Amino acid sequence: MMICEDIHKALEDLPLWREPSRELPENGLYFFYEAGEFNSHDERPRIVRVGNHPRSRNTLQRRLRTHYSGSKNASVFRKFLGGAIMRRRDPSHPCLKPAPGKGHWERQDEKTCPSCKPIEKDVSALLRSGFSFRCIEIVDMDLRNTMEKKLIATLSNCPTCGPSDDWLGKFAYSEKVVKSGLWNSNHVWEDLVLTKSELHRCLQGDRERL
Template identity: 30%
Template sequence: MNHVAAQRQQDTDRFYSLLDALAEQIGGTRRLFNCSAASGWPQRGVYFFFEDGETRTDGNRPRVVRIGTHALTTTSHTTLWTRLAQHRGPIDGTNPRGGNQRGSIFRRHVGTALLATGHWPSEIAQSWPKNHVTSQQRQAERPLELAVTAQIAAMPLLWLDVPDRDQRGTIEANAIALLSQRTGAVDPPSPGWLGLHTANPKVRSSGLWNSNHVDDRYDPSFLDDIALCLKSHSR
């Protein structure tokens, strides 16, 4: 193993060790199907999704499959829960267990993968990639939105309290860059990973449900940022 590969292995191992510490600090992972706004979330943060069946190369530890954050502009006031709820979709109301993939690129990626691996009406396949559809088309898409919600809501996740906007962006971008197969990540997806069937080539080749930052070079100092956040919010 050359120096660059060895350093990336070391940085990746440290990243997952920090997530272990985070899990201990917050009481472990959650799954969105049994969460609500009252579940106890920080106002601002970075989230890390895992997926059943996806493990690191050693086969013993879960592999992160999606990293995200929110409110990276001065005009955005979304909370961490608001963003997670957009990914999951509403549990009740007029569209129970549905969702809106046009408000969540994560949902869109998962939906295209489900389209490729299942038997869906042609009208859903035709309208799903479009940014603007009629209310009738939205209603026709509901079965797929339900399937997307079931997929995402079952994924375990961790969340890191990060009040500072710039720090959130730094942690998100560098964590994605570190874990992206497109730049030499050490833990590939399993052959059965659903993301290998999504329409977005960057998702397929990165091994992550992300398309931004998957071609970036990472700066290992972001790991110190995670450590500082953990220390500042320790019990």
């Protein structure tokens, strides 16, 4: 079994969430799934984003709330989603000019204008209607950060999983998103390998350092 298949299978028994909840762990990683996206191994839902709260403790729930109802400057995930929504509707959308990643919507810390401000609502609505997620608890920050990198690298390097033909992410500004099928850019295609024993030790709550 390929490690990517192991990752998908290992998560399948965990609860699937449609929105942030106080019942979620305070420390851990999250894994998003998206309507219409399936993995190549068992044709069940494909992980489309792995995320973390890398530099602070007890903020996993807050991080998820920021994705669901924050703003594009507080969440690269929202920046990717909103940019892709706009580019799919209108490839020459003025808020995306002069080039992918260079317009005011897609640049970090640039303000929205009256024509892209409503996209924030579209992003929030899309997250609620088209996405769901699972979480694993990892209290140790170093272990959590290591696992995030290795999971993203491993999923992006899977030779058989990829986006569906009409995946929204194909309109994202980042080539890494477009080609990997993940709404991630950091750690995509990095030369890191997650082993099965690391995966299972982590899921079993073993706090031993990797």
